[in-house]
Amino acid sequence: MSTHAVYVMSAYLVALVILGGLLISSLAARQRVRRELSARGLERKR
Amino acid sequence: MADLHFLANPARFRRFSQRVVPSLSVATALMLAVGLYLALLQSPPDYQQGDTVRIMFVHVPSAWLAMAGYALLAGLGASLLIWRHPLAALMARAAAPVGAGFCAVCLLTGSLWGRPMWGAYWVWDARLTSMLLLFFLYLGHIALSRAYDEPDRGDRAAAILALIGVINLPIIKFSVDWWNTLHQPASVARLGGPSIHPSILVPLLWMAATLFLLFVLLVLLRTDTEIDRRRLENAEQQA
Amino acid sequence: MSGFVALVARDLRLVWRRPGDVAVVLAFFVVATTLFPLGIGPEANVLARIAAGVLWCAALFAALLSLDRLFAADFEDGTLDLLLLAPWPLELAALAKCCAHWIVTGLPLAVLAPLLGVAFGLEPAVLLALSATLLVGTPTLSLIGGLAAALTLGARKSGALLALLALPLCVPTLIFGAGAVEALATGGDFRAHIAVLAALALVALATTPWAIAAALRQAGE
Numbered sequence: 001m002s003t004h005a006v007y008v009m010s011a012y013l014v015a016l017v018i019l020g021g022l023l024i025s026s027l028a029a030r031q032r033v034r035r036e037l038s039a040r041g042l043e044r045k046r
Numbered sequence: 047m048a049d050l051h052f053l054a055n056p057a058r059f060r061r062f063s064q065r066v067v068p069s070l071s072v073a074t075a076l077m078l079a080v081g082l083y084l085a086l087l088q089s090p091p092d093y094q095q096g097d098t099v100r101i102m103f104v105h106v107p108s109a110w111l112a113m114a115g116y117a118l119l120a121g122l123g124a125s126l127l128i129w130r131h132p133l134a135a136l137m138a139r140a141a142a143p144v145g146a147g148f149c150a151v152c153l154l155t156g157s158l159w160g161r162p163m164w165g166a167y168w169v170w171d172a173r174l175t176s177m178l179l180l181f182f183l184y185l186g187h188i189a190l191s192r193a194y195d196e197p198d199r200g201d202r203a204a205a206i207l208a209l210i211g212v213i214n215l216p217i218i219k220f221s222v223d224w225w226n227t228l229h230q231p232a233s234v235a236r237l238g239g240p241s242i243h244p245s246i247l248v249p250l251l252w253m254a255a256t257l258f259l260l261f262v263l264l265v266l267l268r269t270d271t272e273i274d275r276r277r278l279e280n281a282e283q284q285a
Numbered sequence: 286m287s288g289f290v291a292l293v294a295r296d297l298r299l300v301w302r303r304p305g306d307v308a309v310v311l312a313f314f315v316v317a318t319t320l321f322p323l324g325i326g327p328e329a330n331v332l333a334r335i336a337a338g339v340l341w342c343a344a345l346f347a348a349l350l351s352l353d354r355l356f357a358a359d360f361e362d363g364t365l366d367l368l369l370l371a372p373w374p375l376e377l378a379a380l381a382k383c384c385a386h387w388i389v390t391g392l393p394l395a396v397l398a399p400l401l402g403v404a405f406g407l408e409p410a411v412l413l414a415l416s417a418t419l420l421v422g423t424p425t426l427s428l429i430g431g432l433a434a435a436l437t438l439g440a441r442k443s444g445a446l447l448a449l450l451a452l453p454l455c456v457p458t459l460i461f462g463a464g465a466v467e468a469l470a471t472g473g474d475f476r477a478h479i480a481v482l483a484a485l486a487l488v489a490l491a492t493t494p495w496a497i498a499a500a501l502r503q504a505g506e
Contacts, residue, residue, distance in 0.1 A: 004098045004162045011101040011158040012086070015108070015151045019257075022147045022264055030271040037274055040281055127499070182453040189449055193440035202503045203436045207450060210432065210496050214454050217488070221457035221481075225464060 056133050056273050063266045070263050077256040084249040099246060101159040107254035108152035111261050112180060115145025119187060120212035123205030133269070135201035136276060138208070139191055140268030144261060146184035153177055172226035176219045183211045197279065288373045289381045296385030306351070307389050314347040314394060318401050329406045336405035337415060337466035341459055344394045344419060345426060349451055351390050352430040353437070353444045355382060360438050360504065369505045379497035380490075383424075383431040391423030407470075414469045421482045422462040428489040428497075429454045435500035458485055 085103040119138055126134040156174060157167045168174065191204035300307060321339045322332055359365040368378045398419050399412040407415065433451035437443040465478030 004096055007158045007162050008086075008097050008100045011104060011155040012082075014154045014158065015104045018147050018151050018154070019260060022144060023260075023267075026264055026267045026271065030267060030274070033271050033274040033278060036278055040278070179453045179456055182449070186446075186450040186453065189446055190436060190440070193437065193442065193446055195441070199439070199503060203440075203500060206496050206500050206503075207436055210454070210492065213492060214457075217457050217485070218453070221460045224481075225460040 056136070059133055060270065060273060063270050067263065067266055067270075070259060070266070074256065074259040074263055077252070077259060081249065081253045081256045084252055089249045090245055096162075098159055098162050101155050102246075103249050103253040104257075105152055105155040105159060106250060107257040108148045108155065109177065110254060111257055112145055112149035112152050112177070112184075115141060115148060115261070116180060116183065116208070116212065116215065119145065119208040123208035126201065126205045127209070133273075135198070135205070136272040137265065137269045138187075138204065139201065140272050141265045142184060142188045142191065142204075144264045144268065146181065146188060148257070148261065149177065149181045149184055153181060170226070172219075172223045175226070176222045179218050179222070180215070183215075187211070197276070288371070289377050292378055292381035293385045293388070296382065297388060300385075300389050306354075307393065310347050310351045310390055311393055311397060313350055314343050314397060315401065317343045317346060319404075322405070333406045333470075336402055336407050337411075337470070338463045339405070340398050340401060340415060341419075341422075341463040341466075344398065344423065345452070345455055345459060347394060348390050348423060348426045349430055349433075349448050352386070352434045352451070353447050355386055355431055355434040356438050356501065356504075357434075357443075365501065365505055369502065375498040375501060376494040379431065379435070379501065380494045383427045383493075383497070386431065387424050387427040391419070391427055394423060395419035411466060411470050414475060415466050418462045418465045418479065418482060421479060421486060422458050425458045425482075425486045425489045426451075426455055428486075428493040429458075432493045432497050432500065435497045435504065438500070438504040458482065461485065 081103075085100055089100070089103075091097045091099060118141055122134040122138040122141070125131045126138070153174070156177070160169060160174075161167050187204050187207055190207055191200040194200040194203070318340060321335070325331060325335070356365065359368070368375060371378070395416050399407075399416050402412045402415050430447070430451050433447045433454075436450060437447045440446055461478050461482045465475055465482060467473070468478050469475040
């Protein structure tokens with residue numbers, strides 16, 4: 001990992017940021033919507 | 047298709063996703079750990095591309111998933127317009143940003159591969175250009191589905207767009223190829239030449255499987271959220 | 286068929302009563318094209334090299350500029366509801382609207398483009414080719430743009446959204462339109478380009494009316 005390590009590492013970092021960001025924002029949106037649902041007394045039916 | 051129709055009922059989909067998501071998350075995490083080991087440490091550098099070949103392990107699967115994601119959008123669009131499956135609209139809404147995300151990963155990692163290999167972050171290569179246009183199609187789909195005050199209208203407009211887009215994609219690909227040969231002599235290093243050595247192929251396929259699981263996981267999570275969000279909107283309308 | 290002609294004639298009459306709307310689009314085309322030499326510099330060989338691409342891009346933007354009102358006026362005053370109820374197919378009505386749009390924008394653009402091409406120092410044969418490519422290519426732009434207009438009917442920020450939807454779909458037409466002119470200038474195969482351009486127009490003709498009609502139906506619901 002000597003020759004082009006900068007590019008390899010930044011490529012993996014970019015992928016991590018985008019895909020990780022998608023995952024985190026998806027989880028956050030799910031939490032937010034669930035909280036609003038329960039605030040209205042519309043609990044999820046299990 | 048008959049086997050997939052049973053998922054069209056949101057309640058049944060929800061039971062299905064609740065059963066699948068926990069084990070899917072664990073599987074994705076484990077596969078990602080092994081995949082990163084294979085891609086970054088275990089696999090040898092390519093004799094032509096050196097270590098930059100490791101970028102391909104993320105780049106190529108992202109490209110596959112970005113294209114498959116658009117095909118999924120078109121399939122969901124057809125299912126919404128033909129059978130009026132309520133879940134298809136919600137899943138398309140959930141899948142479009144995921145597909146766009148993978149498309150962005152493909153473009154950015156490709157650009158970071160291009161700098162050491164081609165000497166430029168961006169060249170107007172046919173594949174890059176058609177991927178960029180695919181990204182624009184995704185943006186159009188996302189923007190259109192969220193542009194209406196009534197979400198149903200946005201869903202159906204976006205479904206029509208996805209179907210027209212999927213007809214257009216081969217035409218765009220063909221014309222960009224033509225344009226590229228017209229303007230630029232093809233002197234582009236291709237991935238590993240005609241045959242790919244197993245030491246490269248194994249991590250590539252492993253990462254492809256991992257990212258596929260991540261794609262499915264993200265779509266399931268977001269679809270679940272969209273179902274809840276739609277319930278919330280309906281409750282607000284009634285109130 | 287008589288309904289088709291009547292609808293085209295009606296749209297043309299509406300434009301005839303307010304010719305300013307078309308004039309603005311054509312003026313935009315001229316002004317936008319003029320900006321390129323000002324931005325790039327007056328070297329004749331550079332301008333001749335980029336002329337086809339610049340004129341095609343400007344024509345594409347001009348065609349899109351006039352599209353966001355294509356169905357909006359009919360949507361607001363109830364004409365669209367009547368078209369939905371009419372006994373003849375909505376696909377034909379959609380085609381008639383796009384046809385009228387092409388007559389008032391695509392056709393004038395094809396006539397105007399060679400005049401601007403002279404200012405870019407193009408040869409007479411190339412000017413003719415430019416006009417021919419616009420004649421064959423702009424119907425595709427009207428059809429794809431008509432689809433984008435129908436999809437964004439009643440949406441928030443429909444103008445910008447329309448461009449975002451239509452531009453990627455117009456890329457093949459742009460490539461082969463500008464490519465044809467360049468092929469003629471550099472000794473390439475002009476006829477092949479024109480043939481592909483015509484094929485793109487036919488594909489658009491065969492697919493977009495159905496999609497436009499589907500979009501209009503769900504807008505009318």
